[in-house]
Amino acid sequence: MKPFAAALFSSILLTAAACSHAQDRQAIDEAKRAAEEWLALVDAGQYKASWEQAAEPLRKAVSIAQWEQGGRAARMPVGAFQERSLASSTYTTTLPGAPQGQYVVLQYTTRFADRANAVETVTPMLEADGKWRVSGYFLK
Template structure:
């Protein structure tokens, strides 16, 4: 009888472990998405200096604040204001090209700007050493 119970417990653990891992990953994605949403709101509002300040360590070591402010202003100003932004995809990753190993969530949005009908924005939060999520990359194509 003990063998059957032990076997049943082992089978139960086998089936519940992947679900737990998936739930944990979903929670991490949700945390990263919240950080990305708050950060991109600053960028949408033209608060480029503040968006740099609230970005992650990897972002800030990769681009000086004044370079970020000048570059993002020259990129975003011609596009005009955001008319619509819809989540296209999220992907949890521990390794990305050109970036140190860590925890990332690559978030893509289908975005319509005032002067550009269709764009894809990619916002990539990275989990910091303190456990918080902060943006480590931003691209528009």
């Protein structure tokens, strides 16, 4: 009986892990779609629209004027967007300095006209309405 119980318990754990992995993968896919739609606005210099479509914590932390000014200051030195490739994606429920929630940290290797090897970190979060929206953006 004990070997059967151990095998059953192991099977349950593996099934739970597979379901969790599938849910994480779905979250990553949905967050990635939201991030890439949002990035298209930033790439086009539509900073006001990107702020309007961002997650509430980002909009509360930065005024629209600050966002537009910061966007231009960050993007002008690197030149026009040329190509972006997803380097990593991580689903998490905790981030330093952020409230408990569902987040996906996406890192892209990006080529701009004046910088060939930039790294963009985009962090969408799942908001209360069930939509993924960008809560953080960093260009290095």
